[in-house]
Amino acid sequence: MKESERIEMQKELIEYIGRYLEKQGYQPVAGRVLGLLMVMDKEEYTFDEIILAMKISKSSASAALKNLELRGAIEYITYTGDRKRYFRISFSDINIVIEGIERKIKAYADIMDRVISLKKNPNSKNSILLKNISGGTKFFLSQLEDFRNKNHK
Amino acid sequence: MKESERIEMQKELIEYIGRYLEKQGYQPVAGRVLGLLMVMDKEEYTFDEIILAMKISKSSASAALKNLELRGAIEYITYTGDRKRYFRISFSDINIVIEGIERKIKAYADIMDRVISLKKNPNSKNSILLKNISGGTKFFLSQLEDFRNKNHK
DNA sequence: TTATTAGTTCTGCAATTCCCGAACTGTTTT
DNA sequence: AAAACAGTTCGGGAATTGCAGAACTAATAA
Known part of the structure; x- marks a missing residue:
């Protein structure tokens, strides 16, 4: 691969990352700036260089x-x-990434629990399903804990 | 808790879920409709009932x-x-939820790998950090697989 | 055949988001 | 003290998104 080709591909990747991050809720410019800082060989950019x-x-x-x-x-x-x-x-290490996932799942499980606690009939189809999800989610969270313990050292 | 109170709280929860889902990229109305179908005791709504x-x-x-x-x-x-x-x-069971998480993480790991493969210097600080994340992510994915095997039966 | 039902599609307005240029602030250099 | 630097804040136009009303379609009922 020629040098110029590589750089061209980096630029495309920035755009790709930008679109990916937009879907994750980043604003367009922010996503692309983050892409820039991720992919380019230059690893520290000043304000003006970014502009x-x-x-x-x-x-x-x-x-x-x-x-x-x-x-x-x-x-x-x-x-x-x-x-x-x-x-x-700022490279959060993998554990911080996992923690982010955990937080999201917890928020989700939380909502499930609130929904369940407000159901009139705790044995309705939805109630049962919600309980299963909530239970599974909690088991999953305990697994994540294990993962962090295994990994964290 | 009085019946009327409970219903009031369900309505508030719908609104809460709506805002939560908005942050996850749902449009306002869609988030609240999903909230409705999740929390209310009535578990099947027609088009007109939703309106x-x-x-x-x-x-x-x-x-x-x-x-x-x-x-x-x-x-x-x-x-x-x-x-x-x-x-x-439509209650996807917990494994489907996990699969969703997996897909997201894979997409993320994929991007990392693409970034790494385009780096000029594979030993630069960012390259090393990216490799760590990518590696950790892959280990994490293997754990998820384990989880699904343990859980799926 | 006409009317009703159960939605879908098509404008178009309102609100929101996005981004720029210009003015501004605080710090450092001349 | 004035100019330059390194950004931040403000105001507004353009683009996008969100939602409603009205017209439309396809299926069933009268």
């Missing part, structure tokens, strides 16, 4: 970067004697 | 129901000699 690379306005960049930082997707560092921020992806 | 309960237009109901069905969140049945559709939540 240049993505051809976006300062305000869009500012909003997107703030948003990504809030989500914990990126972080920035500074170098003494240099006022610029250097942005990079 | 009545949610105070929405036919077109909104039509769009929302189509959307929910496409996602696999609801289904409908018909009774012979009755032209109406009876909508209800």
Whole structure:
């Protein structure tokens, strides 16, 4: 693969990641900026470099970067004697990824439980089904715990 | 808890579920309709009953129901000699829920791998971090497989 | 055949989201 | 003190999404 081809593919991948993240609830520009920081070989971008690379306005960049930082997707560092921020992806390790999944599943299980507790007939078809899901979900969460213990060291 | 209170709480829960699902990318009306089908004691709603309960237009109901069905969140049945559709939540069992999670994680791991394969320097900080995540993710997926085997019978 | 039922599709308005340019803030350099 | 730098905030236009009303379709009933 030629160098220029590789770079071309990186750019396509950024766009792909952007669309993927949009589906996950990121705003378009934020998704693509995160893509940029993930795929390019350059691993620290300044504000201006991001603007240049993505051809976006300062305000869009500012909003997107703030948003990504809030989500914990990126972080920035500074170098003494240099006022610029250097942005990079903040790699949560796998356990943090798992924790995120856990939180989502817990929220889901929680809703199930609330629904069940408000059912008039706890033996109705839906009640039973909901209980099964809720039970399965809790078992699954215990498995996740195991996973983290196995993995966490 | 009085009956009227319970019903009041069910309505609030529908709204809560609606907001929750909105964050998951559902459109407002669709989220609330799904909430309705989840929490109420009545477990099969016709088109008109949904319109009545949610105070929405036919077109909104039509769009929302189509959307929910496409996602696999609801289904409908018909009774012979009755032209109406009876909508209800389609309870995927826990394994289907897990499969959904798996699919999402696979898509994520896939992106990681594509990013890695396009890196110029496979030993750069980001490359290493990405490999760790990708590796951890794959281990996690194997655990999920185990879970399904343990659970699926 | 006409009317009714059970929805679907088609505008079009309203609200929301997205993003830009311009003005602004706070810090550092000249 | 003025200019430059590194962003942030504000206001508004464009695009998108969400929803309603009305017209439409296909099937059944009268």
